[in-house]
Amino acid sequence: MPITTPLNIVADENIPGLEQWFGDLGTIVRAPGRNLSPSQLADADILLVRSVTQVNEALLANTPVRFVGSCTIGTDHLDTHWLEQQGIAWSAAPGCNANSVVEYVFCALAALDVDWRGRNFGIVGCGNVGGSLQRKLHALNIQCKIYDPWKTDNPDSATLEEVLQQDVICLHAPLVKDGPHPSLHMIDGEALDRIRPGAVLISAGRGAVIDNHALRERDTSFTTVLDVWENEPDMDAELLERVNLGSPHIAGYSHDGKLAGTRMIREALNQALDLPVAETAQEASSASSPEQPRLTTDKSGFAAMRELLLSMYDPRQDDTRLRAAAQSAATGGESLPLAFDQLRKQYPKRLEFSHYTLPSSAQLPNLDQAVCAQLAILGLK
Ligand SMILES: NC(=O)C1=CN([C@@H]2O[C@H](COP(=O)(O)OP(=O)(O)OC[C@H]3O[C@@H](n4cnc5c(N)ncnc54)[C@H](O)[C@@H]3O)[C@@H](O)[C@H]2O)C=CC1
């Protein structure tokens, strides 16, 4: 159905680049996404959300909303079946921050001082995130096994049991509650017991893919990295004490990934409602990236690679902030759910590796060619 501008747009206040990408279309009202109510949508044509807004009949019934855009990869917060039944167009942003999550995986391993060379990886869920991780591992000559019940023709395809036997296990499955391959609590107590002592488990898909209670109750002999938690933002503070590295669901929070999400939703809206691309948005998208500080290290080998990666992004800072928030909540400060959301809202600007230039051998004589080649595979220019 043809649509005329100006439009009324209601958007999660945490979506960056709203003005550049949607400013030409009409009025933008920003609101906290976690508690959006139907009354805020009484005049809205377009609803723009991130993953914290449950978009369903309870929110949208009897509102004029005709397009819902989620500037995220995940779609488990959208009742897509109901939206389609109602003829409300919708889109998410597949792959928008996949590279950010892959970089998070390598930086988490660097933070834990786990040299990934010579280790075998297992990946659960081989879409944009898992597939990109698999390609990087192949390029780095690292073996991996994949469990993805919808992609059994993958050359690295394996059973979940085999994947859980690897040295580094990365969970990148979406949250699926029904159908032939649900992922809800796919990593239950029995699955956790299969993980080998000394292995590393990294969870950066959705929290409830792991049974958090089962994980908390176990005396695990493997290293655990959790970016996502069951019942966010009301995460289990006791579980945080048990994990080696924790963060408030920010694996995908590179500046690039967030802006890509906003851009992709504008493109999807253009398609759905037959709208032109905003000129200002085209200008914004071609803006060059700011000058980055020169990377430096006097180390060699993996120690050098580790130091360089952590100087671009160090997940231990996310861990420290989350633990401080949990500690403060336990001693009468701001509640952990509020603090969890605040940490995400005030997240520092994090740029992907591609913004950084590989140091030349003249600049860093201790850096051998093999490490330079690996850094290039990881995305440095
Ligand atoms: N921590 C964070 O900040 C972020 C988390 N995510 C989460 O990661 C998930 C994956 O992202 P993408 O790879 O981009 O999604 P995608 O949709 O491209 O790929 C998901 C893959 O998982 C597979 N899958 C579905 N059910 C499965 C099951 N039961 N077991 C194993 N694999 C299963 C699918 O076949 C598909 O290949 C998203 O759905 C989202 O929930 C995404 C971005 C950032």
Ligand SMILES: O=C(O)C(=O)[C@H](O)COP(=O)(O)O
């Ligand atoms: O894209 C996804 O899917 C994610 O998990 C996002 O990175 C989560 O970010 P918010 O939508 O919760 O801001």
